[in-house]
Amino acid sequence: MDFGSILSAALSSALGPQAIVFALAAIGLNIHFGYTGLLNFGQAGFMAVGAYGLAVTVVTYDQSFWLGVVVALVAPVVLALVLGVPTLRLRADYLAIATIATAEILRLVFGAVETREVFGGSNGLTGFAKTFQDLNPYSGPLDLGIIRFRPDDLWSLTVGWILVALGCLFVWLLMRSPWGRVLRSIREDEDAVRSLGKNVFAYKMQALILGGVFGGLAGLFFAVKQASVVPSDYSTNITFYAYTALLIGGAARVLGPVVGAMIFWFLMAGIGAFFSQATAGSDPLIPTWAMSDIQASLVRLILVGLGLMLLMIYRPQGIFGDRKELAIDAR
Amino acid sequence: MPADTTPTTDPLAGVANTPGVKKPDAILVGSSITRQFGGLKAVDVEHVEIQRGVITALIGPNGAGKTTLFNLLTGFDAPDTGEWSFNGQSLQKVPAYKVARRGMVRTFQLTKVLSRLTVIENMRLGATGQRGERFWSAPFRALWSGQEDSITERADELLARFKLDAKREDFAGSLSGGQRKLLEMARSLMVDPELIMLDEPMAGVNPALKQSLLGHVKSLRDEGRTVLFVEHDMDMVRDISDWVIVMAQGKIVAEGTPDQVMSDQAVIDAYLGAHHDTDITELDETELEQATEAELDQEA
Numbered sequence: 266m267d268f269g270s271i272l273s274a275a276l277s278s279a280l281g282p283q284a285i286v287f288a289l290a291a292i293g294l295n296i297h298f299g300y301t302g303l304l305n306f307g308q309a310g311f312m313a314v315g316a317y318g319l320a321v322t323v324v325t326y327d328q329s330f331w332l333g334v335v336v337a338l339v340a341p342v343v344l345a346l347v348l349g350v351p352t353l354r355l356r357a358d359y360l361a362i363a364t365i366a367t368a369e370i371l372r373l374v375f376g377a378v379e380t381r382e383v384f385g386g387s388n389g390l391t392g393f394a395k396t397f398q399d400l401n402p403y404s405g406p407l408d409l410g411i412i413r414f415r416p417d418d419l420w421s422l423t424v425g426w427i428l429v430a431l432g433c434l435f436v437w438l439l440m441r442s443p444w445g446r447v448l449r450s451i452r453e454d455e456d457a458v459r460s461l462g463k464n465v466f467a468y469k470m471q472a473l474i475l476g477g478v479f480g481g482l483a484g485l486f487f488a489v490k491q492a493s494v495v496p497s498d499y500s501t502n503i504t505f506y507a508y509t510a511l512l513i514g515g516a517a518r519v520l521g522p523v524v525g526a527m528i529f530w531f532l533m534a535g536i537g538a539f540f541s542q543a544t545a546g547s548d549p550l551i552p553t554w555a556m557s558d559i560q561a562s563l564v565r566l567i568l569v570g571l572g573l574m575l576l577m578i579y580r581p582q583g584i585f586g587d588r589k590e591l592a593i594d595a596r
Numbered sequence: 597m598p599a600d601t602t603p604t605t606d607p608l609a610g611v612a613n614t615p616g617v618k619k620p621d622a623i624l625v626g627s628s629i630t631r632q633f634g635g636l637k638a639v640d641v642e643h644v645e646i647q648r649g650v651i652t653a654l655i656g657p658n659g660a661g662k663t664t665l666f667n668l669l670t671g672f673d674a675p676d677t678g679e680w681s682f683n684g685q686s687l688q689k690v691p692a693y694k695v696a697r698r699g700m701v702r703t704f705q706l707t708k709v710l711s712r713l714t715v716i717e718n719m720r721l722g723a724t725g726q727r728g729e730r731f732w733s734a735p736f737r738a739l740w741s742g743q744e745d746s747i748t749e750r751a752d753e754l755l756a757r758f759k760l761d762a763k764r765e766d767f768a769g770s771l772s773g774g775q776r777k778l779l780e781m782a783r784s785l786m787v788d789p790e791l792i793m794l795d796e797p798m799a800g801v802n803p804a805l806k807q808s809l810l811g812h813v814k815s816l817r818d819e820g821r822t823v824l825f826v827e828h829d830m831d832m833v834r835d836i837s838d839w840v841i842v843m844a845q846g847k848i849v850a851e852g853t854p855d856q857v858m859s860d861q862a863v864i865d866a867y868l869g870a871h872h873d874t875d876i877t878e879l880d881e882t883e884l885e886q887a888t889e890a891e892l893d894q895e896a
């Protein structure tokens with residue numbers, strides 16, 4: 266058992282591109298769910314339109330990378346409008362149903378044979394990230410002893426964490442303002458906010474758009490980082506991983522989604538590495554009759570689920586949350 | 597803010613006490629407003645006018661349609677038929693938030709405080725025309741901090757007036773039922789309404805505080821605001837209202853000054869049924885109160 270390599274796997278995931286993607290997606294969900302109380306179960310859809318917005322613009326329509334980036338940020342706005350206009354006047358659950366269904370529809374459309382000319386079918390699209398890779402200023406790898414990042418990863422990480430930091434700063438600025446106060450009030454009681462003369466629909470729409478753009482940014486970063494988009498990357502469990510990250514860190518806290526995403530990937534990668542080592546080799550630590558190496562790759566999901574349950578029982582407010590606030594019943 | 601006028605002569609002197617009577621200076625006028633829930637006609641108001649600058653009480657037995665009428669007038673529910681106007685402007689199809697912006701603000705029978713916001717934040721939310729509530733100016737504190745300070749100042753004055761200043765930093769969700777009623781009323785005043793509509797403001801407020809609250813409501817009138825309130829507490833109705841409208845089974849069955857109404861046979865019928873021979877003013881008040889409280893408890 267090599268604990269050094271387990272720790273290394275866990276740390277490089279917690280600091281790596283995966284954590285950035287989920288931090289950005291969870292920042293969006295924090296605006297939706299944590300601050301405004303909107304149930305968006307289709308963050309994967311927002312990520313997908315961000316990623317495909319770039320890829321389709323560059324690969325299919327042969328436009329510049331930077332136009333692709335603009336499209337990737339406009340697409341989630343359009344998606345938010347399409348989803349929000351019919352549902353945001355209705356009860357909260359309608360948005361949940363519409364978003365989860367739309368995310369699935371998008372994934373299926375992007376992967377369909379019929380639309381292969383545009384979206385590349387189940388193989389997706391590649392070859393749109395050259396502009397980004399060419400900008401890489403790093404020539405050598407970063408070696409921190411226990412973890413090591415290749416130059417191209419290092420470049421992604423630099424851009425990604427800067428995006429996360431700017432995103433957090435922006436959310437912090439917004440949420441301490443009267444605008445943020447209206448969102449938090451809508452989360453508590455829409456009708457009360459209405460009775461005070463605020464256009465609740467407009468604020469919910471703004472929140473849905475803003476959070477959706479963060480989702481699009483997550484998808485954009487994901488696409489650029491791996492230089493490809495594949496429809497299967499945008500399945501619904503992505504949304505629920507992002508929710509998990511948000512709840513670990515603590516909803517309605519600026520840094521909650523970021524720290525949550527780091528912890529989530531630390532555990533996912535760490536537990537994964539542990540079990541793959543424990544079941545590997547001719548004389549594994551865990552005997553094969555107890556667990557095969559194929560089963561081992563799934564055990565981490567079970568354990569993370571168990572951990573989430575324990576968290577909800579013993580620390581339902583997440584890492585940063587305020588227990589006192591959660592204890593208040595929303596009478 | 598409406599002009600400071602203390603009514604010297606009774607503006608309602610000489611108004612007949614017939615249901616749906618015209619008022620000399622009506623701020624709110626409604627005609628043939630109906631709302632049907634399944635087979636039940638919850639509201640069926642032929643004509644109603646609310647006089648400007650006075651305190652009007654809307655009373656009636658449970659289920660008379662008072663809250664439903666409030667919902668219809670303020671845009672929280674849409675009537676099946678009817679038209680109504682505020683300050684001469686039609687409010688048909690006007691969404692609730694715009695009704696509030698025009699100066700007609702209501703509170704809720706089942707209080708709606710924003711639990712996980714502090715009391716002072718609840719108050720600040722009430723202020724209208726906040727620059728910081730616009731998305732593009734929100735991130736820049738310098739654009740709204742000055743306005744925020746003056747809003748906070750006004751909020752603190754109101755909190756002191758409603759004896760909530762000690763609770764300033766507490767979560768609204770930690771307040772008692774009566775305190776929530778007070779907070780909701782104070783918060784609605786942050787909108788600076790011309791007409792304030794209170795749905796059972798006294799429910800659950802202790803007798804000592806009730807007295808001072810009565811004073812507050814009167815002072816609203818003295819500030820030039822119009823007050824319309826629903827209440828089961830006959831003491832309060834008699835004490836502070838200039839005019840009383842009685843609803844039963846969705847209809848307005850009587851109107852008049854408190855004294856006139858309380859000796860009106862239609863009111864006694866509507867309210868008491870069984871106690872046909874008792875004057876409502878002589879009715880055992882504790883009994884009446886207990887009955888209301890029991891019903892409120894049921895509702896809660």
Ligand SMILES: Nc1ncnc2c1ncn2[C@@H]1O[C@H](COP(=O)(O)OP(=O)(O)OP(=O)(O)O)[C@@H](O)[C@H]1O
Pocket residue numbers: 633636638656657658659660661662663664665705
């Ligand atoms: N959303 C609704 N759906 C169905 N019926 C309703 C609805 N709202 C109110 N009602 C019915 O309409 C009638 C009037 O209700 P409303 O709440 O207006 O009474 P109220 O006069 O405010 O009574 P209370 O003094 O108990 O508050 C009641 O019979 C009630 O059951």
Ligand SMILES: [Mg+2]
Pocket residue numbers: 662663664705795
């Ligand atoms: Mg009622």
